[in-house]
Amino acid sequence: MDAHQPRHKRRLLLQGLAAGALASGTPLVRAAADKVLRIGYQKFNTLNILKGSGKLEQALQPQGWSVKWFEFAAGPQLTEALNANAIDLGHAADTPSVFANASGVNAVYLGAEQPYPKGIGIFVAQESPIRSVADLKGKKVATGRGWNVQFLLLKALEEVGLSYRDIEPVYVTNAADVRAAFQSGNVDAATLWDPFLAGQELATRPRILRDGTGLSNNRTFHLAVPSFVDRHKDIVRTVFAELKKTNQWTQSHPQETAELLAPQLGVDPKVLRLATERRNYTTVAVDAGIVAEQQQIADAFLKLGLIKNPVRVQDKVYPEVLV
Template sequence: MTIISNKRRLLLQGLAATAAAGTLPAFAAEERTLRIGYQKFNTLNILKGSGNLEKALQPLGWKAKWFEFAAGPQLTEALNGDAIDFGHAADTPSAFANAAGVNAVYLAAEQPYPKGIGIFVAQDSPIRTVQDLNGKKIALGRGWNVQYLLVRALEEVGLNYGDIVPVYVTNAADVRATFQSGNVDAATLWDPYLAGQQISTSPRILRDGTGLSNNRTFHLANPGFVDRNKLIIRTLFAELKKTNAWAQSHPQETAELLAPQLSVDAKVLRLATERRNYTTVPVDASIVAEQQQIVEAFYKLGLIKTQVQVKDKVYAEVLL
């Protein structure tokens, strides 16, 4: 018993000395860290750039750690693997995550952003309409918001997904490279990549999301983390609300703030900023219905295997 006590005393003394030196082990420092996943050009980007969340968390004994992801599917995979606690993804990646059983719940949604997604062709392409895409190769990614736009746009003109040849890639850079190589007839992108493509090559936009897809972004989190840390999530949303209000009334300044952070030209961000609305809202029944439509569309195509009920994936308590 004396030996155990001595060992315990020595361990505690060692930890105390380490703490005094400011070099506590990494596992102790991570215990009160909010791990946030984000993608280029979103309200979370603006919050990250402001530093205001860190200031709000500090009195609570917490800090924020930020992780950038290329697209929604990679971010939701990180949520499922407990690599992050909170993050955002577009409507379609979120629906695919629901169907795949990803351990994440909807906490909030952003306003519709239909002009931030598009199907496009080269300026000199003979393809003039979506109907002309019949039998053509189109660059896109599995489970992307623009994949849903393509499905709906084809349906609108009497075509179906089987009438085109999807050329699947893994990220926006691959879309641009594939499109510019001439190996596909058309491509799909979302902002800020769509805005970047418009500025760099002036493609012809065949269809954006207007009337077909609201292209919402959703804020998602591990439900267990939320259950244990509601104050932290409420603090995050309180700061996000302030950031959104500022961004909505300062579009040019928003673009200039994000440009160095994202390594994206400010004029690209200005174009993207002009066509979006920075507001975060609770996930209500109408938004759930939108998401359910996405699940049903891809289930019908056999691209989603589980006809999940989106309403079961919404966190029970509003934390905004």
């Protein structure tokens, strides 16, 4: 989803989010005594594993809190939900977080996960005559506005002396649309992130032209509504404490992690095993180096005119370390 889509489209999206929240029994305006932590997540992430374990619910129960989980197709939709106060916290990749910053989304960075460069990729069909990123000049490439793989595409083109304007981006809104465009032959190349990239690799054996190694750390960020954090720092600290325990277990149990997530996400365990094996599960505070990474992304998209407002990432980091 474009961070600068027309206002009426954004209004319709927020209305849809509101309707979804109300249908699930979760109002957008929280009652003063409502002790429900609303968490947004996407397929395959540390929050998925925490959800599957049930440990967060156990930890919060003595404090009288419960947890409601909401799945989103991608980071831009999740950050819009944060902005609409439909959820309290959630996670999004580096580029969707920057686009959210640029569009004025009311969210702050709380923590970051370790680099995951092999979890993103630009790929073509095995039989494609395209042999390298340089061969993408003038070609159609399926990607999404504000996606982590859009930044990878930008950097991969620069690496071989091309610019983003040298390709024809075909914008889609979710991973399913990427797969459909790729498999129909309507695009020459495509971009995906795990677990969808892993699923594509196992299903059609595409040729990976470039992953994020040396170009994009592909971090995931934990984001939250700042007013919620201000009021409930103890709850946020509990989330990260339980997340740390879950991450430690996950790091040494990749097969068990895949089996835990498979029924929850509706994804083949083989796909999750491939994605899990190339990932490091650790959540850390957002330090100066990570801020600099995010600032590079913001500056790159501003230079291209793909975001309209300059972003000072440091201003979006919560002032207290809660991880």
